[in-house]
Amino acid sequence: MHFVNWKFVFRVIGLTLMLESLFMFVTAGVSFYMQETIGIFTLSGIITLSAGLVLFFLSDYKTKFKIIEKKESCFGVTFAWISFSIFGALPFLLSGTTTSFTDAVFESASGITTTGASVLTDIEYLPKSILFWRSFIQWLGGLGIIVFSLALFPLLGGGAALLFDAEASGLTHDKFRPRVTQMAKRLWLIYLSFTAILIALLIAGEMNVFDAVCHAFSTISTGGFSTKEINIIYWNSAYIETVTCVFMFIGATNFALIYFLFKGKFKRFFKDEELRWFVAIILGVSLILAGCLQLDNKTNSLIDTSRIAVFQVVSIITGTGFPANVDSWSPVYWVPFMFMMVTCGCAGSTSGGMKVIRVVVLIKNTLYEFKRLIHPRAIIPVRINGEALSFNTVQRLLAFAFLYVLIILVSWGILVFSGMSFMEALTAALSSLGNTGLGFGENGPSGSFVTIPTFAKWYMAFLMIVGRVEIFAVLILFIPAFWKN
Amino acid sequence: MKIIIAGAGEVGAYLAKLLSQENQDIVFMDPDEEKLNMPYGLEIMTAVGNPTSINDLKAAGVKQADMFIAVTPEESVNMTASLLAANLGAQTTIARVSNNEYLLPKNMEFFSKLGINSIICPEILATGEIVNALKTPWSRQWSELSGGKLILVGAKIRDNAPIVNKYLYDIAQGEKIYHIVAIKRENDTIIPRGSDRILSGDILYFTTTPKHVPDIKILTGKSNFNINRITIMGGSRIAMKVCENLSDNIHIKLIEKDREKSYRLAEKVRSNVMVINGDGRNTDLLIREHIKDCDAFIALTSNSEANILACVTAKSLGVPKTIAEVENVDYIQMAEKLDIGTVINKKLIAASHIYQFLLNADVSTVKSMTFANAEVAELVARPKSKVTRKPVKELNLPKDMTLGGKIRKNVVDIIEGDTQIEAGDHVVVFCLDSAMRKIEDYFN
Numbered sequence: 068m069h070f071v072n073w074k075f076v077f078r079v080i081g082l083t084l085m086l087e088s089l090f091m092f093v094t095a096g097v098s099f100y101m102q103e104t105i106g107i108f109t110l111s112g113i114i115t116l117s118a119g120l121v122l123f124f125l126s127d128y129k130t131k132f133k134i135i136e137k138k139e140s141c142f143g144v145t146f147a148w149i150s151f152s153i154f155g156a157l158p159f160l161l162s163g164t165t166t167s168f169t170d171a172v173f174e175s176a177s178g179i180t181t182t183g184a185s186v187l188t189d190i191e192y193l194p195k196s197i198l199f200w201r202s203f204i205q206w207l208g209g210l211g212i213i214v215f216s217l218a219l220f221p222l223l224g225g226g227a228a229l230l231f232d233a234e235a236s237g238l239t240h241d242k243f244r245p246r247v248t249q250m251a252k253r254l255w256l257i258y259l260s261f262t263a264i265l266i267a268l269l270i271a272g273e274m275n276v277f278d279a280v281c282h283a284f285s286t287i288s289t290g291g292f293s294t295k296e297i298n299i300i301y302w303n304s305a306y307i308e309t310v311t312c313v314f315m316f317i318g319a320t321n322f323a324l325i326y327f328l329f330k331g332k333f334k335r336f337f338k339d340e341e342l343r344w345f346v347a348i349i350l351g352v353s354l355i356l357a358g359c360l361q362l363d364n365k366t367n368s369l370i371d372t373s374r375i376a377v378f379q380v381v382s383i384i385t386g387t388g389f390p391a392n393v394d395s396w397s398p399v400y401w402v403p404f405m406f407m408m409v410t411c412g413c414a415g416s417t418s419g420g421m422k423v424i425r426v427v428v429l430i431k432n433t434l435y436e437f438k439r440l441i442h443p444r445a446i447i448p449v450r451i452n453g454e455a456l457s458f459n460t461v462q463r464l465l466a467f468a469f470l471y472v473l474i475i476l477v478s479w480g481i482l483v484f485s486g487m488s489f490m491e492a493l494t495a496a497l498s499s500l501g502n503t504g505l506g507f508g509e510n511g512p513s514g515s516f517v518t519i520p521t522f523a524k525w526y527m528a529f530l531m532i533v534g535r536v537e538i539f540a541v542l543i544l545f546i547p548a549f550w551k552n
Numbered sequence: 553m554k555i556i557i558a559g560a561g562e563v564g565a566y567l568a569k570l571l572s573q574e575n576q577d578i579v580f581m582d583p584d585e586e587k588l589n590m591p592y593g594l595e596i597m598t599a600v601g602n603p604t605s606i607n608d609l610k611a612a613g614v615k616q617a618d619m620f621i622a623v624t625p626e627e628s629v630n631m632t633a634s635l636l637a638a639n640l641g642a643q644t645t646i647a648r649v650s651n652n653e654y655l656l657p658k659n660m661e662f663f664s665k666l667g668i669n670s671i672i673c674p675e676i677l678a679t680g681e682i683v684n685a686l687k688t689p690w691s692r693q694w695s696e697l698s699g700g701k702l703i704l705v706g707a708k709i710r711d712n713a714p715i716v717n718k719y720l721y722d723i724a725q726g727e728k729i730y731h732i733v734a735i736k737r738e739n740d741t742i743i744p745r746g747s748d749r750i751l752s753g754d755i756l757y758f759t760t761t762p763k764h765v766p767d768i769k770i771l772t773g774k775s776n777f778n779i780n781r782i783t784i785m786g787g788s789r790i791a792m793k794v795c796e797n798l799s800d801n802i803h804i805k806l807i808e809k810d811r812e813k814s815y816r817l818a819e820k821v822r823s824n825v826m827v828i829n830g831d832g833r834n835t836d837l838l839i840r841e842h843i844k845d846c847d848a849f850i851a852l853t854s855n856s857e858a859n860i861l862a863c864v865t866a867k868s869l870g871v872p873k874t875i876a877e878v879e880n881v882d883y884i885q886m887a888e889k890l891d892i893g894t895v896i897n898k899k900l901i902a903a904s905h906i907y908q909f910l911l912n913a914d915v916s917t918v919k920s921m922t923f924a925n926a927e928v929a930e931l932v933a934r935p936k937s938k939v940t941r942k943p944v945k946e947l948n949l950p951k952d953m954t955l956g957g958k959i960r961k962n963v964v965d966i967i968e969g970d971t972q973i974e975a976g977d978h979v980v981v982f983c984l985d986s987a988m989r990k991i992e993d994y995f996n
Contacts, residue, residue, distance in 0.1 A: 442841065444829050444830045445805075445826050445827065445829075446815055446828065446829055447818065447826060448818045450823055453822070453823070455818060455819040455820070455821075457819055458815060
């Protein structure tokens with residue numbers, strides 16, 4: 068395997084781990100402030116930092132990488148996410164939150180990929196620093212750890228563009244700045260300012276500062292970890308739900324588009340086809356949901372029903388997974404939920420799933436196929452924003468969609484074999500691959516995945532990372548051609 | 553006049569031929585010696601050299617040149633060459649481009665500051681002609697003169713026309729709302745007199761005001777129909793520009809033979825255009841793509857013969873309006889005989905444009921009639937010029953020239969025998985190619 072430039076891979080992983088240790092030290096600061104033992108996070112930080120430094124020095128820290136190929140970038144990104152998940156599990160283990168290594172890694176992977184599925188119970192009794200850590204890694208994972216590393220460390224040289232490409236989501240990765248590091252900085256600036264605004268708004272809604280910060284982190288990143296057992300329902304405040312709803316939506320829109328909005332290119336923002344579809348889907352499904360809910364329970368006021376419907380729809384489609392104030396959703400509602408868990412938010416956002424743009428292109432392409440049958444010699448491209456997509460793009464997308472569905476089906480089978488029930492296995496597969504984190508049935512909306520078999524936990528953690536980097540970057544490592552010279 | 557033509561392509565060669573027949577001193581310039589030999593036996597001087605090289609330009613005598621025309625296929629070469637020529641001493645420079653943006657008035661100002669006096673884009677001019685032809689599908693020729701105040705319209709007369717077999721003095725009764733400026737009969741173009749008779753098969757050219765266009769339509773026995781569905785054969789640059797310039801509610805089918813190219817086209821066009829990969833001459837394909845429902849068929853491949861044949865096929869399948877790009881000038885007469893509605897020729901279009909600069913008068917537009925060997929020019933009568941001295945009927949205008957209409961202070965009039973031209977009037981002159989140079993005598 069000498070043909071892979073391992074030094075570059077080490078450099079990437081080393082840098083991500085150093086970044087992670089930085090976050091651990093910050094959390095240690097939080098635990099000091101909360102008057103909890105700071106040892107856990109300091110120790111985790113030191114371990115992670117040393118691992119990071121070792122890898123960093125192994126990579127000949129003085130060399131500048133010139134030629135970096137797809138192989139290294141896929142390796143780098145995949146293993147960055149995996150090692151981040153593993154080291155992120157340290158605090159859970161050291162603090163004794165859980166004794167099982169599996170659970171700790173599951174929780175950490177679920178956090179970093181912004182899935183938000185949890186194996187922890189009695190959340191309110193956990194140390195505050197652990198709660199903070201859960202939300203913090205979601206926030207970090209929201210825009211992507213590679214993007215963050217690129218924004219902070221200019222040490223990756225020529226590999227930056229390819230790494231960014233391997234991590235970014237969407238059909239095509241349009242650059243809005245010539246250098247990836249410049250782009251990463253701007254993206255994080257936008258992300259940071261939204262987070263700050265959200266914290267302020269939540270504090271204004273009578274949340275205490277700690278809860279506000281944690282919730283802001285898991286809302287803007289569309290993660291879904293909460294500091295309360297019953298999640299956001301705890302506050303039962305229309306204001307908090309509305310604010311959360313708006314910021315989940317922002318988190319699931321394309322950040323490059325938001326950048327254009329800041330740049331004064333309003334037309335480009337409001338005319339964006341993906342965004343329009345996204346809004347249309349949310350409104351449409353909310354309307355249906357509200358109608359059904361109202362028919363189910365006529366005693367509720369219309370306003371309450373719509374509040375629940377809109378919140379739940381936004382929460383699921385953005386991949387956040389905050390539950391709405393409903394005792395339990397009857398299986399009728401699972402169907403639209405499942406569709407939304409596959410679709411999820413816009414490309415270039417913090418949300419997971421297939422992305423709205425891909426679903427739109429798939430639908431259009433399918434409709435055009437009928438037209439192509441009528442006009443066999445006609446060449447009919449799919450248009451987004453009035454511009455035709457290249458046929459290669461559509462072809463790649465078809466492969467992606469097939470792979471996505473295939474992975475869900477195969478994972479469903481694997482999870483059923485591992486001992487999960489039929490229905491839960493399906494939702495678990497959807498939830499992990501789409502980074503939604505919502506479960507149904509026994510793993511119910513505010514429930515946890517603690518009861519599922521050990522193998523299923525590992526498998527789900529793997530699926531989360533696969534889903535987060537949009538399949539190809541991870542799965543390419545399993546393709547024999549990749550390993551041939 | 554010393555004229556340097558850079559670029560021995562189709563347009564360049566045609567211009568060289570045309571201008572040398574006009575007794576201009578032509579220097580024909582191209583890096584490729586082979587190409588320069590193409591217009592065989594002409595009285596021109598050839599210069600092998602690169603139009604963007606300062607030395608080569610100097611060697612071609614750019615310092616004394618009255619006009620420099622850059623018509624190489626490359627837009628950027630033309631721009632650079634014109635810039636250099638202008639700064640090396642050429643009086644006027646003309647560059648051929650393919651980019652729409654360059655033609656915008658605000659950008660033209662910028663270019664004239666740099667020394668490029670005129671920018672022409674044959675493709676865009678051709679597109680304009682096609683779009684105009686589609687607006688009035690019953691006409692053979694449709695030109696808007698003086699910014700649309702005066703219309704030149706050509707129509708073929710059939711047996712059903714009310715004016716067929718009549719003498720001109722018979723139909724010229726009452727208020728004069730139009731003027732028949734030319735009759736194209738067989739291969740000849742006639743500037744008609746009162747004693748001429750209109751025959752079936754003639755193409756009549758009228759000048760009229762926009763509000764009387766419907767009268768012309770009735771007079772020539774035509775009925776109007778709207779163009780909603782168009783089939784275009786050949787994905788050339790003109791085809792793409794036509795697609796861009798037609799409104800969204802017109803459905804266009806663009807047939808392109810080359811598979812790779814049709815994919816590229818499909819990614820470029822708007823959603824009202826459907827790109828079809830196939831040969832436009834294939835009748836089966838045309839029938840399967842419902843050519844019968846089409847209102848117009850436009851053939852724009854680089855092959856003139858193919859264009860003519862495809863149009864004939866489309867006509868026989870029931871398409872009412874056909875337009876063909878015919879680059880081979882000799883075929884134009886034939887295309888007309890085969891009843892192809894409108895013929896587009898980039899070279900003629902480019903040449904008309906360049907004529908403007910040759911005429912030493914204030915000319916705002918020159919249009920060449922593709923079917924007739926004639927030009928329409930719009931001129932301003934200068935003070936004390938010949939044309940302003942007497943009423944029109946006493947001017948003794950040459951037989952190959954007629955005045956179509958005048959615009960005085962924004963009022964448009966059709967010219968009659970008694971009309972007196974005044975200084976400052978915009979006059980539309982219709983003349984055969986042979987009379988082009990005589991115009992100057994009357995207007996300067």
